[in-house]
Amino acid sequence: MQNTEWELWRSFLATAENGSLSGAARSLSLTQPTVGRHIDKLESSIGTSLFTRSQSGLLPTSTALNLLPYARDMSAAAQALIRMASGEAGSAAGVVRLTASHVVGAELLPPVLAEFRKIHPDIQLEVVLSDRQDDLLRHDADIAVRMTRPSQSALVAKKVGDVGIGLYADSDYLKRCGLPTTTEALLAHSLIGVDQATYPIAALSIGDTPVTPQIFSYRCDNDLGQLAAVRAGIGIGVCQHVIAARDPNLVAVMPDKINFQLGMWLAMHEDLRSTYRIRLLFDFLAEEMGALVGSDERESQRRE
């Protein structure tokens, strides 16, 4: 029990995430009997059942659900390990994994990363589009581009600039429904915004009306989904000026009244500063993203 083999937990995680031995076997390039035997071993080793078997798959027990986060930690560390092992620490080669919001990853990053790839063709990039915050500490990613100030310990953070954000709509939509000029008129429009998420809107209001999910008639927590809705002419939604400027069909709505700034931050784990390829991308992003969003004032910090 002391020396439960690490390999078994890998099968455990895959089984839990795939919902079946067969699925786990496929994802691990093993076979179903093998994974089944691994689970058997684990169960007899810890003395508890981990899954309730059924013909349609395996259902994790509450014990298994409790263990799952730790197995994920293990997996994250294992993946970070092979990523780190993918190149010499001091060479411009290997894999770097970065995470960003969907809209940043889809709209802003690609041209910048294309440039980076040209300069450093031996550095491979993995881009994870996610709005979760807890990636860096677990080494789920090496670098994060975020719109909030990173507050976690052991992170190196650098502000690359402030992103201007305003309301936009497709020109066709505005032809159909008119361009509002007052907050009352605006609230009567078809608005696009967040669903469950609370963070970006907690302190906002339009005129006297606080911004809650209820005022939106099209709700989507994925910022890229919102942008797509705006582009499809569904209604009025927020968009970064720098993105809207490239799209001739997007028209600013009440730009003089509604306009705010969000800081854009780069963050990486402190440990990674000595890994050249990661440092290289970090510095490159700081430079290029800063130029892109047109930062006036810059600020850098390092939290303890």
Place this chain on the structure above:
Amino acid sequence: MQNTEWELWRSFLATAENGSLSGAARSLSLTQPTVGRHIDKLESSIGTSLFTRSQSGLLPTSTALNLLPYARDMSAAAQALIRMASGEAGSAAGVVRLTASHVVGAELLPPVLAEFRKIHPDIQLEVVLSDRQDDLLRHDADIAVRMTRPSQSALVAKKVGDVGIGLYADSDYLKRCGLPTTTEALLAHSLIGVDQATYPIAALSIGDTPVTPQIFSYRCDNDLGQLAAVRAGIGIGVCQHVIAARDPNLVAVMPDKINFQLGMWLAMHEDLRSTYRIRLLFDFLAEEMGALVGSDERESQRRE
């Protein structure tokens, strides 16, 4: 390369930490040829040498040194995994691992934990005495007793009270060298204090003299080592009142002039709140340690 087996990294870590294949084999209950083959596999898999072999053992290359922290992460997660698997989440059985400073772990905790063991004999305890701070996030320990306010994210923290601290010396020492009553006289004494550590003394001063390692003639970063030095009659050093009160040979030095309070905190990872045995110990410690140090005001908090 994608599917580097987890098991291999376990051998890698053991090899690095033991400094030899043979040692690693012993610690893993394997044999030296097996561990050697594991390292071979890893090296050919990532295409780099990890250790320079020699007749006296294996020396990690710089690549290996870079990978080591991640292997430790993996190991910590694996250990947390088997610890969590050691008992049902909802039952008062299994293993709980807690960390505390040396002096707290040696002087204050044992009687309290003895009581806990009487009440919950099926909960096994692992106590790690360490002054490092980074244990909880990696799940190196489940619960920490600390003398600083935990500031890391995802931690549940609770203040159990304020510990009074003052200067003490062994009565024999004072017979030999006299009991100082002024700060000048005090500074002429043989003082016991920290060596490298900076945190506890950064803002302190004795009279007009700032407290730096140089004023101590006996320096030790281990607080228990300092206490032992005080008890051995080496000189004057700090001690918690509650500990000194039990020792008839310890005499307070200038208690009216030098006396300060340090908050004592309990901390645990947020994820563990739903694990009964851990919650049980956390609450028990909050209660008993609070009574022990005699807290006047209590405060609890949860950081985001």
Place this chain on the structure above:
DNA sequence: TGATGGCTATACAAATATGAATATCTGATC
């Protein structure tokens, strides 16, 4: 100088884990 205890490397037999094939069950679908 010679013996000893630590280490790595290698060869071969034994133990172990794996995959292929198959039986069997379940739920969805036509």
Place this chain on the structure above:
DNA sequence: GATCAGATATTCATATTTGTATAGCCATCA
């Protein structure tokens, strides 16, 4: 209601991994 896709369990031959035994190297110490 029959059929099909996808799931787990079981068996057995095969492939892989492991341990044992051994040889060789180097430092330390009497």
